[in-house]
Amino acid sequence: MPPTTSTILRAVFRRQLEQLRTTRLPRSAPRRFQSSNSGPKPSASETAKAPSSPAATPAQQPVSIWLRLGPLTRAGQAYARSQRNRPWATQIASALAIYFAADISAQRISGKEYVPERTVRNMVIGAVSAVPCFIWFVWLSKSFNYGSHIVSIGVKIVVNQMIFTPTFNTYFFGSQALLAGDSLADTWDRIVRTVPISWMNAWKLWPAVLAFSFTYIPIAYRSVFSGAVAVGWQTYLSFLNRQAEIEEEVAHQKSPVAALPTVEAATLKLEQKRPIAA
Template sequence: MTTTTLLRGVLRRQAPWLRTRAGQRRPQSTKHNPEQPRQTPKQHDPIPVPNTVPTIPLWQRLGPLTTAAEGYARAQRNRPYWTQFVTALVIYFCADMSAQRMSGKEYAPERTGRSLIIGGLSAIPSYKWFIFLSVNFNYASRIGSLAVKIIVNQTCFTPLFNSYFFGMQAFLAGDSLEQVVERIRRTVPTSIVNSCKLWPAVTAFSFTFIPMEYRSVFSGVIAVGWQTYLSFLNREAEVAEEAAALAAGREEVVPVVPNSRELARMEA
């Protein structure tokens, strides 16, 4: 037997050390083992680009104003009624002070007291009303929802509130029932017409862009100017009523002077 034949026999039998080595290389094969789950490569998060980064709302980028607004929102969530009550007192106080300053007359503390009473009594009902508007009249069309909310607010809330405001001003001032009705007749129609120039836009902006917890803050800032106008309008009505009363008093005091014919008859 030649040397070449012996070498072929050894290579065909596969020595044990060759089989062990081949078995160790088996896990490195590219074939999939059904018993082990296939590992997927880890996917990294994409780098954010300007179009995908969420923008911070404007009211969260105002520094100290944002801090104050967040504090108000926390108070609103924890004690909504007390927060609305105190807010109404601040609004009506500032409005009355502005109206009295615009009138150019001396400060009348009794007028401020009347305004605080009116504002305190109307705080919670007004808050409940705007919550009612927020949770109702919500339709598929956003524009339709806003339109209905504005119409309902202008036709229901505005006439009732303005009648309450001017009527209570006259009642707390000691006027009679007839004078209260006359005050409402003089002031409410004008105030309703002027409210249509302001509050529909304010309501639409508030329900569109302002979150629920900040709507009272936004409306309160606008309400300071609006209540100033109402107080000024109420003061004009008071002045008109005082002038009418003085004119009526003068007519009663003016003596009737008889003419010459009446004097001749009296002498005869």
């Protein structure tokens, strides 16, 4: 039986399809081999030893100890943000808190009855000096930076102790006397009594504080660190000022002639000079 037309067409079609497959297979096979096997696969040990991606490298860098203190770090970061945004207002608020705590502590140490007026005077003095002190220490941080870190720290300490410390102590004790209603003579006497001894004692504390601050503490947190130390230092200054006030009161009590009016004092002297009648 002769083959039909449809049978012939199917045979021709199959033969053409087989030719297409045989011609495309060598071309497509290497592509599939290259796309699926671009190179030898690393073993499990090589994969474990392979370095991490660049995104994970910063996480492996050592973190500063100041960033690992939990709530203290967050409080310090909040303070640093406030100082960057509102530096003067932040310094004034910090000074008010420091001088308030210092005077409360000084009055408790003295054992006398609490005097609110003294606390108010102390806070006013601190608020007025906050911005100048902040400007001074920013200038000191940016100045006297030499090739040797030790020389830079030494010069900063000497400049601070020779210029800033006596100036600030004179302002502090003088303002205390003036705000208390003392005369210029009494104010000068207060300065003479307190500034030299406070300046000598400042050499025992602030050089170490400044050296540690300029060496280890970032500039954004130096105000916090100095403020914490200043609470104790201002307590000492307030206590020293109170001791000077007590000495002045005792001195006035021992010289009643000086406290009398001029006419009464002269009469008392004349009566003392009269000879006693026989």
